Amino acid sequence: MMEFNFYAPLRIIFKENEINNIAAYTARNGNRVFLVVGKSHLKETGKLNEILEKFKRNSKIEEVIVFDKTPQNPDVEAIEEAKNEIIANRLNVVVAVGGGSAMDLAKIASICAKQEKGVWQLKEDPALNVLDAYPIICSPTTSGSGSEVTRYAVFNDNRKRVKVAFSSLSIYPTVSLIDPTLTYTMPQSVIANTGFDALSHAIEAYTSRSACPITDVYCREAISLIGVNLPKAYNSKDKNAMNNMSLAAMFAGMALNVGRASLPHALEHSLSAFNPELPHGLGLSMVMVPFLKRAVEHNKEKFADIAYLLGEDISNMGIDDAAKRCIDAVIEIKERIGLNKSLKDFGFDKKTIDELVDTTFWTMDHGIKNSPCEFSKEDIKQIYYEALEG
Incomplete structure (x- = not known):
């Protein structure tokens, strides 16, 4: 007899133009926002300013800090910088609007900041699956990584020249907001x-x-x-x-x-x-x-x-x-x-x-x-x- 265990604690919203409601979804989970995006694409298309305006108009949101230094492959240094910004600014919800790299970085930074530990410390922690992370909202701008619906992320350690899978039930996104219109401007x-x-x-x-x-x-x-x-x-x-x-x-x-x-x-x-x-x-x-x-x-x-x-x-x-x-x-x-x-x-x-x-x-x-x-x-x-x- 085949045996399996399937667990996916997700709320998925799949709807065109639903990015316009991202501030409302975020405000239900926190009021001090760490927003992770890619280095340039959202800025160049004008979408980043639109998203920031949505947050500005939501009376429940107190602050939004933008992190736009996501590398092609998220690495230890970028994750550490993101973690430190979350802690220093007392942020309590992490939002990623971007491709797989932005979402992976956001997910790992969320749990690192909540636990105030480095990525390797957590990777090697036997209790990783049950450690708390800050709420995570993911909205993909590409159609590939699937990170918006998984318990996985990956990171590079450029000094060791390794790329490592990071898995925890705690980094399942709280909300997966899939708005296909965000992908229309992909090169x-x-x-x-x-x-x-x-x-x-x-x-x-x-x-x-x-x-x-x-x-x-x-x-x-x-x-x-x-x-x-x-x-x-x-x-x-x-x-x-x-x-x-x-x-x-x-x-x-x-x-x-x-x-x-x-x-x-x-x-x-x-x-x-x-x-x-x-x-x-x-x-x-x-x-x-x-x-x-x-x-x-x-x-x-x-x-x-x-x-x-x-x-x-x-x-x-x-x-x-x-x-x-x-x-x-x-x-x-x-x-x-x-x-x-x-x-x-x-x-x-x-x-x-x-x-x-x-x-x-x-x-x-x-x-x-x-x-x-x-x-x-x-x-x-x-x-x-x-x-x-x-």
């Missing part, structure tokens, strides 16, 4: 990178050893939506396609809470730890196909289903060929959204790869073990080598 490259991140979440959680019937439902819906809508969103910014990508990212994020990520994320975390300027979704696109070539033999029914959900005609195929069509389907999506880079384009070489293998096993051993089959250090090295050439 084309961000649509591609974040969209592939969502696809990776769904593929990994669907085929992982932790998958369960509930996560399967979320994953299948996410994969189906992405197959149809990601190319449309990339090529034309079709609003219906963009809305559906926000929905797909949410479904894939929900699946991660139990199904969890597997080898592709383990591999990519080491890559963007070595080069923090490598976009997460782009890194995933480099390692996904080499992973699939080795994994499809070990969960043929689900990989065949992924091929079907991505639009492949497998009706007259045996299970072996149908499973392999998953590889073709993912390659086609990559081509349609312009993801054609290799690791060489970001400064990697064979010497670098050899150094990354041990790091991957140290920082993401749980992801490797959650994969549909076993992967040795030599397997991982060969996957990296294939990604090196593109």
Whole structure:
């Protein structure tokens, strides 16, 4: 008999233009606000000023401190700076309006500030799951990370050159405010990178050893939506396609809470730890196909289903060929959204790869073990080598 434990204490609001009510949702949870955003996008589009005006007009909000120093991959230094600002200004609610990096930084800073501890101290605390955090409101401006609905975040330690997963029930967002209109101004490259991140979440959680019937439902819906809508969103910014990508990212994020990520994320975390300027979704696109070539033999029914959900005609195929069509389907999506880079384009070489293998096993051993089959250090090295050439 299959056994699973699904827990997701979330309030999700999915509605166009609901960002206009962010101050009201925030005021129900605190009156001194730490607002985390990206470095430039919200400013350039004028949306940040609109959001600040909403807070200004809400009589229950006493203060808003804006943190706009979020790196491409949130790191220990940025989290520490954010934590100190929350403590120094006696703030009591954390709001993130941004992509996965802004939301991850906000979630980790919230619990670090509440506990008045550093990120590594908390990461290694056995009581992490039950430690309090300040209330967290997340509103994504991209459709990929799913951080708005998960208990996960990631951070880089640039001195150690590692990227580490951070998990706690306490950093589930109190409110997940998903307004698809916030994604309409995404640059084309961000649509591609974040969209592939969502696809990776769904593929990994669907085929992982932790998958369960509930996560399967979320994953299948996410994969189906992405197959149809990601190319449309990339090529034309079709609003219906963009809305559906926000929905797909949410479904894939929900699946991660139990199904969890597997080898592709383990591999990519080491890559963007070595080069923090490598976009997460782009890194995933480099390692996904080499992973699939080795994994499809070990969960043929689900990989065949992924091929079907991505639009492949497998009706007259045996299970072996149908499973392999998953590889073709993912390659086609990559081509349609312009993801054609290799690791060489970001400064990697064979010497670098050899150094990354041990790091991957140290920082993401749980992801490797959650994969549909076993992967040795030599397997991982060969996957990296294939990604090196593109």
